[in-house]
Amino acid sequence: MLVTLYRSAVGKKAVMAITGLALFGFVLGHMAGNFKLYLGAAELNHYAEWLREVGSPIFPHGSFLWIVRAGLLAIVGIHMLFAWQVTRLNWAARPVAYGERRNVDSPYASRTMRWGGVIILLFVLYHLAHFTWGLPWAHPDFVPGDVYHNVVAGFRVWPVSLFYIVAQGALALHLYHGLWSLFQSLGWTGSGRETWRRTFAKAFAAIVFAGNVSFPLSVLTGLVS
Amino acid sequence: MTLESKVPAGPLTEKWSRHKFELKLVNPANKRRFEVIIVGSGLAGGAAAATLAEAGYNVKCFCYQDSPRRAHSIAAQGGINASKNYQNDGDSVFRLFYDTVKGGDFRSREANVYRLAEVSEAIIDQCVAQGVPFAREYGGQLDNRSFGGAQVSRTFYARGQTGQQLLLGAYQALERQIAKGKVRMYPRTEMLDLVVHDERARGIVTRDMVSGKIESHTADAVVLATGGYVNVFFLSTNAKGCNGTAIWRAYRRGAYFANPCYTQIHPTCIPVHGDYQSKLTLMSESLRNDGRIWVPTAAGDARRPEEVPESERDYFLERKYPAFGNLVPRDIASRAAKEVCDEGRGVAHGGLGVYLDFEDAIRRLGVETIRDRYGNLFEMYERITGDDPYRTAMKIYPAPHYSMGGLWVDYDLMSTIPGLYVIGEANFSDHGANRLGASALMQGLADGYFVLPYTIGDYLSRHMGEGPLPTDHAAFGHVESEVRGRIEKLLSVGGARTVDDFHRELGRLCWDYCGMSRERGGLAKALEEIPRLRESFWRDVKVTGAGEELNQALEKAGRVADFMELAELMCRDALEREESCGTHFRKEFQTAEGEARRNDEDFTHVAAWEFTGDGNAPRRHVEELEFENVVPSQRSYK
Amino acid sequence: MKLHLRVWRQRRPDAAGAFADYDLDDVSPEMSFLEMLDVLNERLTLGGEEPIAFDHDCREGICGSCSLMINGTAHGPNRGTATCQLHMRTFADGDTLRIEPWRSAAFPVLRDLIVDRGAFDGIIQAGGFVSVNTGSAVEANLIPIGKPEADLAMDAAACIGCGACVAQCPNGAAQLFTAAKVSQLAILPQGRPERARRVLGMVRAMEESFGACSNFAQCEAVCPKSISIGFIARMNGEFLRAALAQPAAD
Ligand SMILES: Cc1cc2nc3c(=O)[nH]c(=O)nc-3n(C[C@H](O)[C@H](O)[C@H](O)COP(=O)(O)OP(=O)(O)OC[C@H]3O[C@@H](n4cnc5c(N)ncnc54)[C@H](O)[C@@H]3O)c2cc1C
Numbered sequence A: 001m002l003v004t005l006y007r008s009a010v011g012k013k014a015v016m017a018i019t020g021l022a023l024f025g026f027v028l029g030h031m032a033g034n035f036k037l038y039l040g041a042a043e044l045n046h047y048a049e050w051l052r053e054v055g056s057p058i059f060p061h062g063s064f065l066w067i068v069r070a071g072l073l074a075i076v077g078i079h080m081l082f083a084w085q086v087t088r089l090n091w092a093a094r095p096v097a098y099g100e101r102r103n104v105d106s107p108y109a110s111r112t113m114r115w116g117g118v119i120i121l122l123f124v125l126y127h128l129a130h131f132t133w134g135l136p137w138a139h140p141d142f143v144p145g146d147v148y149h150n151v152v153a154g155f156r157v158w159p160v161s162l163f164y165i166v167a168q169g170a171l172a173l174h175l176y177h178g179l180w181s182l183f184q185s186l187g188w189t190g191s192g193r194e195t196w197r198r199t200f201a202k203a204f205a206a207i208v209f210a211g212n213v214s215f216p217l218s219v220l221t222g223l224v225s
Numbered sequence B: 001m002t003l004e005s006k007v008p009a010g011p012l013t014e015k016w017s018r019h020k021f022e023l024k025l026v027n028p029a030n031k032r033r034f035e036v037i038i039v040g041s042g043l044a045g046g047a048a049a050a051t052l053a054e055a056g057y058n059v060k061c062f063c064y065q066d067s068p069r070r071a072h073s074i075a076a077q078g079g080i081n082a083s084k085n086y087q088n089d090g091d092s093v094f095r096l097f098y099d100t101v102k103g104g105d106f107r108s109r110e111a112n113v114y115r116l117a118e119v120s121e122a123i124i125d126q127c128v129a130q131g132v133p134f135a136r137e138y139g140g141q142l143d144n145r146s147f148g149g150a151q152v153s154r155t156f157y158a159r160g161q162t163g164q165q166l167l168l169g170a171y172q173a174l175e176r177q178i179a180k181g182k183v184r185m186y187p188r189t190e191m192l193d194l195v196v197h198d199e200r201a202r203g204i205v206t207r208d209m210v211s212g213k214i215e216s217h218t219a220d221a222v223v224l225a226t227g228g229y230v231n232v233f234f235l236s237t238n239a240k241g242c243n244g245t246a247i248w249r250a251y252r253r254g255a256y257f258a259n260p261c262y263t264q265i266h267p268t269c270i271p272v273h274g275d276y277q278s279k280l281t282l283m284s285e286s287l288r289n290d291g292r293i294w295v296p297t298a299a300g301d302a303r304r305p306e307e308v309p310e311s312e313r314d315y316f317l318e319r320k321y322p323a324f325g326n327l328v329p330r331d332i333a334s335r336a337a338k339e340v341c342d343e344g345r346g347v348a349h350g351g352l353g354v355y356l357d358f359e360d361a362i363r364r365l366g367v368e369t370i371r372d373r374y375g376n377l378f379e380m381y382e383r384i385t386g387d388d389p390y391r392t393a394m395k396i397y398p399a400p401h402y403s404m405g406g407l408w409v410d411y412d413l414m415s416t417i418p419g420l421y422v423i424g425e426a427n428f429s430d431h432g433a434n435r436l437g438a439s440a441l442m443q444g445l446a447d448g449y450f451v452l453p454y455t456i457g458d459y460l461s462r463h464m465g466e467g468p469l470p471t472d473h474a475a476f477g478h479v480e481s482e483v484r485g486r487i488e489k490l491l492s493v494g495g496a497r498t499v500d501d502f503h504r505e506l507g508r509l510c511w512d513y514c515g516m517s518r519e520r521g522g523l524a525k526a527l528e529e530i531p532r533l534r535e536s537f538w539r540d541v542k543v544t545g546a547g548e549e550l551n552q553a554l555e556k557a558g559r560v561a562d563f564m565e566l567a568e569l570m571c572r573d574a575l576e577r578e579e580s581c582g583t584h585f586r587k588e589f590q591t592a593e594g595e596a597r598r599n600d601e602d603f604t605h606v607a608a609w610e611f612t613g614d615g616n617a618p619r620r621h622v623e624e625l626e627f628e629n630v631v632p633s634q635r636s637y638k
Numbered sequence C: 001m002k003l004h005l006r007v008w009r010q011r012r013p014d015a016a017g018a019f020a021d022y023d024l025d026d027v028s029p030e031m032s033f034l035e036m037l038d039v040l041n042e043r044l045t046l047g048g049e050e051p052i053a054f055d056h057d058c059r060e061g062i063c064g065s066c067s068l069m070i071n072g073t074a075h076g077p078n079r080g081t082a083t084c085q086l087h088m089r090t091f092a093d094g095d096t097l098r099i100e101p102w103r104s105a106a107f108p109v110l111r112d113l114i115v116d117r118g119a120f121d122g123i124i125q126a127g128g129f130v131s132v133n134t135g136s137a138v139e140a141n142l143i144p145i146g147k148p149e150a151d152l153a154m155d156a157a158a159c160i161g162c163g164a165c166v167a168q169c170p171n172g173a174a175q176l177f178t179a180a181k182v183s184q185l186a187i188l189p190q191g192r193p194e195r196a197r198r199v200l201g202m203v204r205a206m207e208e209s210f211g212a213c214s215n216f217a218q219c220e221a222v223c224p225k226s227i228s229i230g231f232i233a234r235m236n237g238e239f240l241r242a243a244l245a246q247p248a249a250d
């Protein structure tokens, strides 16, 4: 059963669709939480502390967060592993390249999934170094526990903000094609390509982009300080 | 040798069932001891290969395309007939039988045609079971249409792609047997000769079209299902690769060739547009259901069709055949179009075309209905010509389409060479002098699914335990070296004209003298010119490349070389048949109104030609046709 | 019309190939694309060169033989059109046309523009049929099939097996071809009893030779029969259902 799925690229794509959907859920939740930025330092810092609280008293303080993190890590790992395996299969499928090949009709987003994915991965690592671990090379001004301060101080450095914005662009493209694609990969019939699923994917990619980009922008423009 | 049709005795309706009972059977355990070669993977060959393999025989199947799925049957558009009488409009096995015999102008074998009508129903059942997506009514039942002027609706169809869907059904059945190891498929492999030893067909010699290797294949029986030969005309509705090589080589090895002059010209094809034209595209006959055919009354009228007022249009089919109008049979429609063009009233390139006009139909039924019925055909037309048939009349002209003639076979579909069977369009069996629309698919599948699989057992059972002749036998070696010699000869001419150039010239000769209408003088002329052309071919053709490689020029050259010989036999047969019947229209034999006049007294027979050696005149044999159940009458569509 | 052609020439499967340049100055806009190549081939032959080998047969868009990559697009620029149905009026005087064979590991070049598409037959062998022997069919109208289902099955069944989907796909995937057959037979009641076995077998055969689907949808854009990628979704669904329903030991 699972072996059949694992042995086949169609199965792997389905798993990528599901893991992708989970990651999309995470991205949404992450963004929703970050909106607390607009409610002021107390709210945001309290929210950050609450994240460590959730699950207690069943789970000891902070441990539920680690369970979630481990889950996320596994999901990202599977998503990437399968992407890599499928990509290798695809590269092997056309050993001799065309002298000329046009991309008929396929949106730009669909063709940047691989490199877009890599950019997102690099971004996430940086993001962790920047705001979670507060490594000095990434965030010299890092104050553990004061999330609000870290965000504002971090985004004031405009090249950092710019990098965030670019990375959000990559994420939006990835989400756009991924969200549309997952219906295909999971066998949602009754299709054709210009359906509500395209609109759905576009809308959510746009929401995530706008929401996430608003943080560095509002810091840069002084809206949040 | 006398021609033994082996039609079983007894009443027409019982012949086939009684015969099936009398045929010797091969028991299941023994079937796997037999090898059968099937050349061709179209409806006839594909169906036969799959069915024989299902029964347990070991089959080797050959085709020249890269996959059996591409056989020319794929191109059939209109539909397939069967006497299901689902429409409750009075159809029956007998009516289908009668229509086919009459449509063939009383030049076919009654018993064969009856059997065809009888198995037609099982064909539809079989195809549906395979998943052929025939058109349906809203209630879920199969839909039918009337086709080619039939008075009943008995044609089953799958959009405009019936042949494709039927062929894919057979192809899938074939692939299933390939997967099981019961059929070995040889795509891109061309049969170049037949091996006959001890007066029995023993195998074939082929050329691997990729490596160029010449190989022998042996079997207990050989089946030819290689399709028709109208590419002898160069321009035809057939696929570019369709050829007469397999049947021609078999003819030269002793199989009789029956009625080569019966070639059908289809009335609704897209006219020629230039000298570079490579083939002609058929527009489905169903267009005649709603389109009206006309030409301007005055010769040389150069106005656009929509500018010609009603009073200056001649709807010549409606005028000449008020009862059937635009729906007269193919041969009659084609000839009428040729006549008006001969009078200088033709339209399109070189004055060789007539209008097929939907203006009235659109006015009467609305654009949407017309789009529903013919949308894909209109698109196809526009793609080719650049004209939009919703706005302007289509132009059409007749084109060679189908060969009723072919290798002579008996009731068991065996040729005059024991062990050599011929099925589908390659044989001459069921359509007489003219084929009805939607009946070729029926015949191909009847032969392949339901006739040959029974009859071949009778022959095989008589050779139980003998085994195929080994390919290192001298009989194979001899044919192989002949084949090699011929290839070397073609490659070494080194002349100055291309193969296509010769083919085009041959086609023009055939079209001019042995096309829609024929006469003694023209045929005699063709019989002088064809040998001359053939001679110049062997002196002046240029075939590039080598034998041991993929070489399309060489493939073509071999086929055209055979057409050069076949064309001569076709003209000879047309000359000797001193009557008009079906598609064979001899100007000397027509009624006062210009209709075909048969000569039942002298020509109610099949003419079967025997090869007597290069340079010798072939010998004409006859198989008398007896009509016990229908009375030959003058076809009248007035 | 004057045209400049850059055509892939390769003598044998194992030989190295290269583009060769040809100029044509007497092309009629009414010609079909393949007739244009015929004219060039006649000229080459008379000049003592070998003609360009290309696959073709029906020349009316149904057999699926013709298979040319024209300026980077399988079957050229027109939608829903096979190479053989393409006419020169589509191009402009002075155009340069680059003509290449399909490129896929599963479709090795045999000569010039001809490739071997046998892998497609392999996919059909792995289950693209209904297992019914001749003679064992029931009366046709005993299987009622609604018109919408019949029409949908026909949409899928229209595939001509030309390989343009593979040729165009950046991944060299054969999803559209495979999905068309899987879908046709899954939609029709006749195909249902074997549907799980069929889709598992066909997908496995497909993945042995071809790339995977990234939902680029370029296949649909170049398909001469405009077959919808919706069928790919259907195949994925069929596959997942079959795989998940499989006993764990399998
Ligand atoms: C455009 C068109 C539309 C038509 N529409 C209809 C219709 O609507 N209804 C209808 O009933 N009929 C129709 N017909 C006629 C019908 O399609 C054919 O008569 C029928 O399909 C022939 O089937 P077949 O199996 O005998 O031969 P084919 O399908 O022609 O198959 C011949 C096979 O033989 C192989 N072959 C040939 N020569 C060699 C060789 N030398 N070596 C190896 N292999 C060889 C080929 O590869 C191929 O596999 C149409 C025909 C055309 C041209």
Ligand code: FES
Binding pocket: C055, C056, C057, C058, C059, C060, C061, C062, C063, C064, C065, C066, C082, C083, C084, C085
């Ligand atoms: S040649 Fe048959 S589809 Fe193009």
